[in-house]
Amino acid sequence: MGMLFRMATRNLGVHKIRTSLLGTAIALVTALLALLSGLFTGMQTTMLRTATTLMTGHVNVAGFYKPTSGTVAPVVTKAAALRAFVEKKTPGVKLIVTRGRGWGKVVSDKSSQQAALVGIDIGAEVGFRDVVQVKTGSLEGLREPHSCVIFQSTAKRLEVKVGDTVTLSAPTFRGVNNTVDVKIVAIGGDLGMFSGFNVYVPEATIRELYQLDPLTVGAIQLYVNEPDRAEEIAATLRADIEKAGWRVLPPVSQPFWRKFDTVKREDWTGQKIDVTTWTDEMQFMKWTLATVGTLITIIVGVLLVIISVGMMNALSMAIRERTREIGTLRAIGMQRGGILGLFVLEAALLGLGATIVGVVLAIGTAALVNGIGVGVGEDFQMFVMRETLWLEMDGGTVALSVGVIAAATIVASLGPAWRASRLPPVVAMQSAK
Amino acid sequence: MPDAIVTLQGVDKDYPLGAVVVRALQGVDLEIDAGEFTVIAGPSGSGKTTLLNLIGCVDVATRGTVTIDGANTHKLSERDLTRLRLHKLGFIFQSFNLVGVLDAFQNIELPLLLQRDLGAAARTERVRGLLEQVGLTAFAHHRPGELSGGQRQRVAIARALVSQPRIVLADEPTANLDSVTGAQILELMQALNRTGTTFLFSTHDPRVVERARRVVRMVDGRIDSDSAMSPAAAVSPAAAVSPAAAVSPAAALATLTPAAADHPAAATSV
Incomplete structure (x- = not known):
């Protein structure tokens, strides 16, 4: 495992541009997901507090x-x-x-x-x-x-x-x-x-x-x-x-x-x-929250598809570039599971690292937005029940964002990693020519 | 008489190429005994690499049987074939095929980590011993990109030997090396062969052929000739004049000049 970890981290380091681009995309999507979740949680908290104080x-x-x-x-x-x-x-x-x-x-x-x-x-x-x-x-x-x-x-x-x-x-x-x-x-x-x-x-x-x-x-x-x-x-x-x-x-x-x-x-x-x-x-609150929740789920779904496709594409490129390495590892005795593990580990490290960066970014943004008090339009006030935006970044929101995006990157890596593990070792000999 | 460590009986290998089937090997029968230093020679397209691939269990024969150290490879699962490669075979590639993100020490250690038989201390000791044997102690923590072609090939040789395999398969090991470095690498492999490791080369480099104790010549996928060479031809001048060099790879390496050992080559690492 130590050897796989070493290879995975160094491979990520070697391909700096690809790692940076994909990592940035994952971090931004994570930040967006965390902020949307924060907005939803903030709305939920505010609506609950306001409605239960004023009406029920x-x-x-x-x-x-x-x-x-x-x-x-x-x-x-x-x-x-x-x-x-x-x-x-x-x-x-x-x-x-x-x-x-x-x-x-x-x-x-x-x-x-x-x-x-x-x-x-x-x-x-x-x-x-x-x-x-x-x-x-x-x-x-x-x-x-x-x-x-x-x-x-x-x-x-x-x-x-x-x-x-x-x-x-x-x-x-x-x-x-x-x-x-x-x-x-x-x-x-x-x-x-x-x-x-x-x-x-x-x-x-x-x-x-x-x-x-x-x-x-x-x-x-x-x-x-x-x-x-x-x-x-x-x-x-x-x-x-x-x-x-x-x-x-x-x-x-x-x-x-x-x-x-x-x-x-x-x-x-x-x-x-x-x-x-x-x-x-306050049944309308349930409907409002359900509608907002559905909208956020759709947005997150689209973002997850984008990230997953990006991860699959990046790993497919990596596998094409590293055919000889894969063949060599297979030729010298690494089992298919080892190859699968290597590529999934690379995706997991990238996904986890980028999501943590994304969450830190989101927490900072939320603190800034809450601190300066960004005003919202009258129509939007109707739903958020506040004059300013409130993004609530609780532990659950953060954990959900990290978990969902990291899991998506790992799941997206499974296909390419599986294909890599099925490459026959003879490619090492062939690509050496 | 030593037992055959490699046996091929009636081996054919076909490659479908669209509607056409190309027969790369046909009717190959071959036995290689433990401790041999054998060269499979022949022109490009004669089938020598295909033959090496089948013996190395990285490819399977279309017909016939391939037996490695008593195991019929046709009857082994993918997992068992991988295990056989890990424990009984060592590979030396034309382009070295080192893992670019690992340093020399880690590349050599890789098969031991895959085997999981040795603890950290024993692994380190064995890798250090091999680094010393191939004259790269000072380069242990250099990555392939920081090594010359000759140094990379020596790392590849150490990696092939670290798991103490029964057979080392070398596919054109000198093709990407200049003549001086190529000669030094061959000296090293000859010295290691004298310690009991079986070497099997595929090459069309005459410098390799002239050092072999047995030469199998391939033409159009068939064995054209199989001849034992004279002992004189098989022993390097350095080994001939130095009894110590005949048993010690380190001594064989002592003849290498630093300038020659560091000569850059065009080949790349993986």
């Missing part, structure tokens, strides 16, 4: 209350007992908050729009302060009743600024329209698609608008240490809640607002609990 918990314990079989309200009544039960039954929870949820009209002096009305307790919402980038005003204003926070796109549409008052209008769950005037205390920077339709108000204001008692909430949102385990945690919690005597809706992977019609048609009254995860509530 990792796990949500919510539900529907039906005073009659034909009317439905997305609330949990007598929520304090349920919240205490959930806290007790769910270890590994970072944070539990309650929120009010509704849909209504926001009316300014000059314009109006439909909006999702979210009631929050700003004192308890630690993540909310990190995610929302306040452009004007202060989130602390949400501690006061009859206040609200909106995003730049909403402010632009309503033609309002901090200090202005808008009217929230929504039908109560008894079917009567109600209004509440709220003062804009802060305007946040846009965060993708949520920015256009989310309005945040104190929980008490939502209750006032919908005329709910203080024990009623929209949802109990849980933030766990391992969001990837949300499905598993939700399933356990659903079973526990049902076992404890609450009536529970069967799991359906849909956001709560898409379940209204179904629940409305069902012939029951009273309270039913619905346990969902962030993937249920």
Whole structure:
């Protein structure tokens, strides 16, 4: 093995131009793959963090209350007992908050729009302060009743600024329209698609608008240490809640607002609990990430084909040039496996060395891009939920890039190396002529 | 009487060339005993290299049998043929065919590494001994590109001998060497032959032929003549006047002048 390694490294060194060109190509493709993966991971992280802060918990314990079989309200009544039960039954929870949820009209002096009305307790919402980038005003204003926070796109549409008052209008769950005037205390920077339709108000204001008692909430949102385990945690919690005597809706992977019609048609009254995860509530995120993931896979696939063809071509050339060497090695007693090993080792060394260079290049580029804050267009912001690009180079991304490209170069070398190993030793004698 | 180490019986070798079949060897019968210093001579195209290839197990006969040290090569697998080449045969090529990325020491060590029989210390000792025998101790860590043609051929000879093969096959070993270096290489091989190694050459170089103890002449793929040479013709002048040189390759090399040994040749390494 030592001898093969020595020969492989020196052969790479002897053919400097070929090694440099192919090595550079492999390094660049690796860097590109790592950066694309970093972009995808960054998007995933940002989307998860943003969406789960603004719209949903990792796990949500919510539900529907039906005073009659034909009317439905997305609330949990007598929520304090349920919240205490959930806290007790769910270890590994970072944070539990309650929120009010509704849909209504926001009316300014000059314009109006439909909006999702979210009631929050700003004192308890630690993540909310990190995610929302306040452009004007202060989130602390949400501690006061009859206040609200909106995003730049909403402010632009309503033609309002901090200090202005808008009217929230929504039908109560008894079917009567109600209004509440709220003062804009802060305007946040846009965060993708949520920015256009989310309005945040104190929980008490939502209750006032919908005329709910203080024990009623929209949802109990849980933030766990391992969001990837949300499905598993939700399933356990659903079973526990049902076992404890609450009536529970069967799991359906849909956001709560898409379940209204179904629940409305069902012939029951009273309270039913619905346990969902962030993937249920934010299905568009799954689609977006799946689409981006597919695009990246296609790009990576094309790049891998290019690299593989390059490697096959380079090794085929090397084999043509080194026919006599191969024949000589076979003539003096090297088995076919040795020849195969020699060429695969050369490809592996080149592939591994170049991918490591590529990853270092990608890490440097990512640090630079993240450091200087490269701005992205409004359309792209909608998906990345940030104003600047964020490339997240974690260990998995780096290992994946090195592994995939190094494996591709080795696999691509197998064909030429196999052909080299089948060269008959008599070529040594013939090529010596 | 020594036993035959190489036996060919009724050997034909055909090469298909499009629709035509070219018969490179026809009806060759040959026996070579251990310790011989035999030359296969003949003009270009007479079949001497083909014959050497068959004996070297790098090619297979179309018909007939080739037996090397008791093994019928037709019955051996590709793996076993490779093993036979590794353990029982040594090759010296016209263009030296050294591995360009390895230095002289590593080129000579290569067959031992493939054999995996010796530990590092024993390998080093044997390679150093051979480097000394062929007069290249000072050039142990020179790559082929840094050696003259004569030096390269001496590295090739050391590589052929390092695994202590039963037979050394040399295909036109002097073709790419000037006359002085060629003579020195032949002196060396003769000296090594006296230690018991069987040498079999293919050549049309008269300088080689005149040193042989047996000459097999090929014409049109057939053995035209097979004659033993007189002992006088087979012994070099240097060996004749020096009893020590008759048993020691190092002594044979002592007659080499540094200028002659370093004479550049046009041939290349692999």
